[in-house]
Amino acid sequence: MEQLSAGKKLDRAFEKLSKEKSVSFELDLDTDAESLKALDASSDPEPGEEIPDELLSGSKIVFTVQSKKPIDESGEKDFIGMAMKVTGPEGDLIEYRVVGDYTYIRSDMEAVGKALGAPLPSAKELPPEAGGLKKVLEGEWVKFNTKELEKSQAELAAEPGAKPEPEPTLDAKTQKKLLDALRETIAREVEFTTASSKDGTEHITATAPFRTLITELIGEIRPLAKDLPPGMDLPTDKDLKDAPNAKVTADFTLKNGELTEVNIDLAKLAENAKVKKFGLVVRMSDGLAPTAPAGATELNMDEIMGGFAGAMMDEEDFGDEEYPEEGFPEEEFPGDAA
Numbered sequence: 001m002e003q004l005s006a007g008k009k010l011d012r013a014f015e016k017l018s019k020e021k022s023v024s025f026e027l028d029l030d031t032d033a034e035s036l037k038a039l040d041a042s043s044d045p046e047p048g049e050e051i052p053d054e055l056l057s058g059s060k061i062v063f064t065v066q067s068k069k070p071i072d073e074s075g076e077k078d079f080i081g082m083a084m085k086v087t088g089p090e091g092d093l094i095e096y097r098v099v100g101d102y103t104y105i106r107s108d109m110e111a112v113g114k115a116l117g118a119p120l121p122s123a124k125e126l127p128p129e130a131g132g133l134k135k136v137l138e139g140e141w142v143k144f145n146t147k148e149l150e151k152s153q154a155e156l157a158a159e160p161g162a163k164p165e166p167e168p169t170l171d172a173k174t175q176k177k178l179l180d181a182l183r184e185t186i187a188r189e190v191e192f193t194t195a196s197s198k199d200g201t202e203h204i205t206a207t208a209p210f211r212t213l214i215t216e217l218i219g220e221i222r223p224l225a226k227d228l229p230p231g232m233d234l235p236t237d238k239d240l241k242d243a244p245n246a247k248v249t250a251d252f253t254l255k256n257g258e259l260t261e262v263n264i265d266l267a268k269l270a271e272n273a274k275v276k277k278f279g280l281v282v283r284m285s286d287g288l289a290p291t292a293p294a295g296a297t298e299l300n301m302d303e304i305m306g307g308f309a310g311a312m313m314d315e316e317d318f319g320d321e322e323y324p325e326e327g328f329p330e331e332e333f334p335g336d337a338a
Contacts, residue, residue: 006192006204010252011183013259018072022081022287028060030263030279038274058089064287083290098146099292106141106293132299141296152301174227181220189213200256210269211245244269260284 017023066081067074082098094107113120123137135142189212195203218234225234246268253261260283267278 006194007187007190009194009202009254009257010192010204010206010259013252013254013257016257017259017284019070020286021068021070022064022066022289023071024062024064024285024287026060026062026281026283026285028281028283030281031277035267035275035277038272039270039278042270042272059087059093061086064290066287066289081290097290097293099290101145101147102143102292103146103149104141104143104293104296105136106139107136108139109137110139132297135297141293142299143292143296144299144301148301174224177224177227178221181224182217185213185217185220189216202254204252204254206250206252207247209245210248211240211243213248214243215240244271246271 062083062085064081064083065071065079067078068080069078080100083096085095086093088111090111092108093112095105097104109120110122121137123134126134126137132142186206190206190208193205193207195205215237218240219237222234228234248269249265251263251265252259253263262282264280264282265278266280267275270278
């Protein structure tokens with residue numbers, strides 16, 4: 001029987017995952033309120049901009065993707081279903097699904113506002129003609145045609161007469177080169193250890209100094225910069241010199257050779273002795289095909305774009321037209337007596 005190294009076992013587990021046609025990822029922060037407060041305090045946030053620690057320490061995100069082909073062979077047109085759900089300590093906050101030509105969304109706006117410390121308007125505050133947008137605030141499923149919305153957004157953002165630019169993408173050849181660069185860097189810089197397996201479950205621990213790992217990885221990718229989409233600028237070695245070089249540890253759980261969980265300890269990167277617990281947990285499982293929820297109210301483009309325009313108008317109400325940048329002459333300042 002072939003005896004595989006820890007690195008080779010991990011490489012094969014990732015390869016198995018990439019051959020799946022449907023997969024779900026669950027992201028969870030392994031932390032506590034005290035560590036989040038300590039991390040937040042070190043960044044000296046402005047009043048009202050503090051991290052919502054209760055939300056982050058008790059929330060998780062589940063993302064599912066389904067394709068007609070294996071994930072590693074899929075292009076944008078091959079994906080036939082996507083779904084994401086954000087869950088807080090008291091239940092679901094936001095959920096969306098992309099099925100066929102439509103995107104479906106629902107959210108608990110009251111819970112979202114409470115979690116963020118910024119209460120959002122209720123459905124009762126909207127006029128009857130608000131229609132579908134009122135359903136959004138009531139937490140019911142709504143849907144819209146995905147391509148129509150993308151077209152409307154492009155037309156809104158484009159200058160008159162300008163041709164829409166193609167979406168930045170990575171071709172399959174460049175993707176393979178990036179993956180090879182990642183594998184080479186990991187093989188060279190990461191130290192692997194394997195714990196004894198039990199009932200088909202095995203733990204592989206990977207440890208590496210963060211700055212060294214990221215600097216070496218960027219160095220491997222830099223020759224590919226010309227093949228990357230516009231706007232993907234790589235950091236220079238000078239940019240990375242101040243990154244913490246503490247050792248980061250990742251624990252990979254394999255079940256019968258398949259990757260089921262990754263637990264990354266990030267506490268040392270905070271460089272704050274008060275941050276005792278700060279990790280990222282990612283769990284993988286077979287993805288269930290996203291389905292279209294029954295009874296969703298369809299939003300038309302006028303409702304959606306009207307909502308965007310309303311938000312933009314709210315911001316413009318406090319713009320430069322009302323309060324000139326150079327200020328008002330003293331005798332013309334609003335509220336002054338004549």
